[in-house]
Amino acid sequence: MRTIKQESGGMRTMRKSRLKTTPLVNPYVAIAATLPALLSIFVLAMLPAVINLAISFTDYHGVGQPFEFVGFENFVRVFQVQNAAVGVWDSLLNTLVFSVCVVLIQQPLSLGMALIVNRKFKGRSFFRALYFMPTILGVSVVGFTWQLMFDPVSGPIATLLSRFGTSSALLGEEGLSMALVIIVAIWANFGYAMVIYIAGLSNISEDVREAAQLDGAGSFKLFWYVTLPLLKSTLAINFWISISGTLSMYDIIYVLTNGAAGTTTLALYIFKLATNSSSNQGQAAVLYIYFSVFVTAVMLIFNFLFRRKEKEVKA
C-alpha cells in the first residue's frame, strides 16, 4: 500500500511539473479558438442588446426616421392599453398558459415515447425516425399543413365534426384556438425531447436495472426508483430547453393564427410591435428588456428549485 501511495504521489508531482513546462494546449491557440465565438456573441448578442437598450430611451420609428430621446417614458407607456383586443398582460397570460401546458404535456409524452422506442423490438429505428420527423419539417411546413387540417369549411376535422352535426371555427375560436396551437407545438417538438431522453436512457447501465429486478422491483418501481432518478440530469436539460423555448416561442403561433383568437404570446406581441412600421420601436425595445428579465427570472427560479430538489435527494 505504501508503495502505491508513493508511486501515486510521484505521478502527481510528475504531472504537475509537466503541466508547468509543456501545457497541453498552446494558450494562444486556446485564445484564438475562443475568439470567433466571443466575437460572434459580441456582434450578434451583446451589441444588439446594447443598441436595443439605447433604442428603448427613444421614440425611434425605423431606419432613416427622425427620433428623440424620451427618457423612461417608454418603460411606463408600454403598459398602457394600446390595443383593445390584446394587451401586454393578456399576452403574458397567454404565454404562461401556452408554456405550462406545452411543458407539462410534452415532457411526459416524450419520456413515455422514449421508454417505448428504447425497448428492443423490430422496427425500433423506424419509429424513432418517424416520431422525430416533425422536428425536422420546419415551422412553415408544420404550420401550413395544420392550417389545412383546421380549415373550418372543408378541412378534414371540420368534415369530421359535420358528421356529428356540429361545427367550429377551430383556429378562429376563442379558447379552442390556444388548445389547438398547444397540440401542434407539442406534435412538432416532442421528437426532439424524445431523442434527448433516449440518449439519457442509453446511459443507464443494464446491471443496475437487472439488480433492481432481482430485488423484486416491478415495472413501475423500476421506473420510479431507478430509471427516473438516473434520468435527473436529462430531465433537467429537457425541462430547461422546453421552458425557455416555449416562453420565447412565436413562430408556430405566427404561422397558425397570427395571434388571433387569444393566441398572442408575449414574444409574438413584441414581434408584431417591432415589425409594424407605424409602431414606436422604442416601446418594442422596452418590451424586449422586460421580456428578457422575465425569462431570466423564470429560468433562475427553475434552477433554484431544481438544485434544492437535488440537494434533498442527496441528503
Add this chain to the structure above:
Amino acid sequence: MKRFAKILCALLAAILPLGAFAACGGAASDVLYVLSFKPEYDEIFEEVNQIFLDEHPEMSSVDYRTVDTNNYNSVFTSRIQSGYLDVFTSEVTYMMQGSNNYMEPLEHRDYMDDVKDEYLTLGSFYDPSEGGEAELLTMPIERVANVVYYNKDIFEEYGLSEPTTWEEFCSVCQTFSDATKYPVAGKSRIESPIIFGARSEWPAMAILNSVVADVIGINQPDFFDEIVNYDTNTNIRFNNANWVEVFEKTQQIGTDYVDSDIYGLDYSFAATYFSIGNTTNNSWYPMMIDGTWVNSQITAEFEVGAFALPAVSDPTNAEGKKNLSVKTGATLSVFNRSNKKDAAQDYIEIFFRDEIYQKFVDFAKTPSVKETVEQTDTLVNSIFDENKYTFVEAYDSRMPRYFPLVSASEVVALMKGQITAQTVADTLQNQVELNKVDWQEYTQLSHTKS
C-alpha cells in the same frame, strides 16, 4: 517559431469571424433585387424580368421575391437595412408610414406622358420639412376598392336586389341569416350571409373602411382633412358619436351576419369558397366583403356583382353620388440607396409598356392608370364607375404617418362581440392623445403642395 505561432493564431482569430460574416454576402452589382407584396402578379412580373434581362446583358439575374402582406413590413425593413433592394412595390399606407423615405424620385420617361394625371398626383409627395415641390416618388400600377361581392343568382333566387341603404343591406343580410337557420326548400342552402378571410384578420379592414367611407364620409366629410387641426378642432375625436356608430355597425355585421365558423377561415380560401357555388350547385355564401385585388381570384361561373357597402340611411354625398372606399393599391418605386437606379427605372418602364401593362390590367382586373390601355371587364368597370361613386381614400391609407390606427385584431374582436364599440373608440382616442407628439410633425405630408 513561437512568434510564428502567435501570428498564425492572430490570423486564425481574424479570419474565422471575417469568413463567417463574409459568408453572409452582400448585394451583387449585377443582380436587380425586386421585392413585391403581390404574389398574385408573379406571372406578369416574371415576363418583365425576362424582358429586362434580354435588354440588360450586363445584369446576370433578377432576384424577384414576393412576400405576403402580413410579412411584408418585416422583410422590407430587413431589405432596406441589408441593401438587397432596387425596385419595390409599395402602397400609400406604407408611404404615409415612412417608406417614402426610401424612394428615389422617378425620372421622366415616355410612358409617364400616358399616365392619367390623378395617378401621377397619387404617386407624388410633398414634404414641407424638405421644401421644394412635390416629387413623383412612386408609380401606381392599379387602383383597388373595398366592396361587397355578391352572387347574382342567389339574390335573384331569393328575390333580392342590390341594397342601396344600410337598412336595405341589413334586410338582405337578415334574409340570408334566416335561411341559414331555416333552409328554404328549392333554394340554395346558405351557410353564412357574408364570408371573408377573418382568421387572417387584415381583411376585416375592408369592412371597417367601407363603413367609415359612409358614416364619416357622409356625417363628417371634413374629418380627415381637419386632422391637421386636431388640437384646435374638438370635433376631430375618435370617440365621438360618428366613430362609435362606425364601430357599432361593424360589430353588427360581424355578430349578426357572419357565421361564427368563418372566423377560422384563412384569407386564401375565402374567394374560393365564395366562387364554389356554381361548381357544386350548392351556393353557400351569397356575399363576400373584400378588396378588388381579389378580382383575379374569383373564378365563379355564376354572375358576380359588386356594390359599395351602404352604411347609412342615405348614402348620397354632396356630389349626388355614393362613396366608394378606394386605395391606390400597389405602386412601383426605386430604392434611393440602390446602386442600380438607372436599371431600376428601366425595369419600371418595361412594366408600363402597353403590351405588358395591358396583360397586367386584364389579369389583375384593375382600372388602367394609362390612357393608352383599357380595362374591358364589366365587373371592374361597374365598380370603378365615376358616375355612380365618389372615390374616397380608405381610412387605413389616408391617415398621417405614425397616426394610431384601429388594428385588424381589434376589428375582428369587435366583430366577434368580444369588445364593445365604445371600448374600441376610447382606446383609439387614448392612443391618439398619447402619441400626438409622434405624428404631428408629419401630418402635413401630402400629395400636393397646398
